Amino acid sequence: MNSATKKVALGTVILAGLIAGAASVAAAHHGFAVFDTSSQKTVTGTVKQFEWTNPHTWVWLDVPNEKGGVDTWGFEGMSPNFLGRRGWTRKTLQPGDKITVTYFGMKDGSKGGAFLSCKLPNGQEMKMFGASPTEDN
């Protein structure tokens, strides 16, 4: 190994030892490893069920397929503890609601993903993230 390569190697070792501390992760329960976060997608369908559970809420959406039938897609959302402090309730999505979901898709192509936001039948947009209310003290 020549001296230039040695310097690079040493630099790599030093950098490996010195790393930035992580800021707190928005999705605390686990990482986003299974989602393709490089692009946001949308899909329109009918709510089959809205699960208001920990560690994640789940939106089950019936989406028409090319065979003339319907597939049930699953979207993972933030905890109800988090959403409940940001305008969501367990009744925000009702079975039968026609909504358009913005999401990160699955890396393996399966039908579903990470729920980012949706447009309700009344036109209102509901987001997963965002700051908690500031004037509620």
Next chain:
Amino acid sequence: MISPGTALRSIVFVALASAALTFTAAAQSFKRPAPTAADWTALAKLPDFTGVWEVTMGPRPATGIINPAVGVPSMRPPQISLTPEYAAKRQALLANAEQDNQSANCLPPGMPGIMAQPYPMEFLLTPGQVTIVIEAYSMVRHIYTDGRPLPDDPDPNFFGTSVGHWEGDALVVQTVGFSTQTEIEPHVPHSDKMRILEKFRLLDPDTMNIETTVTDPDALTAPYVTNRILRRHRNWTIAEYICEQNNRNFVDRNGKAGINLTPPGAPSPAPK
């Protein structure tokens, strides 16, 4: 020759004496006296930490109010300086970072990560103790302020054993006894010699700063210091968080992370 009865009594005596010695040497030997009315009254003189506090994201102050006496909380994520041995351990963990994550099976982080989850915390002040009810994973930390010493040989666990005292308006807490099953930050390992020092202080009536200093002579070449801002909400309550209520995340036999997208009520697919 010793009669069987005498032998039996000798054996029983030795067994009981050994049990007594073991019991008094056990970790739970400090006995807090019953609180007096004066103890309860004294709590009113402490800074008001009561209530439910939102853990704000990242190191930036939530309200923008800076207390010059405390200093400016760091605006950038701080650096972690690992020793070469622990830098190598971290590289090994990162090789499997995407696949293996202990939180996928609902295992909570230990200290200090449990204090950085995006869920609120509730502080309870009682004679001789500060109790922190942590909504994330429904966890609890006990901080003993009754004058007991830090244990010198604590059982290693996720949150350690915490002893604290009041220095003016600041609660200063030392914690020792951490299991190496936990991490300082995701994929950042520590040794069983890790120690954590925390200083809890109000910046204004509804803003708390927690300065956390992690030291570890085997894993860190310098202390790892973070500042986190908490904001009190008088109308918030701690909600339940049962992680296994509807956990659809898993790590399969090969250590690969996945999600179960089978809709509720549909038959489950055959296990892989």
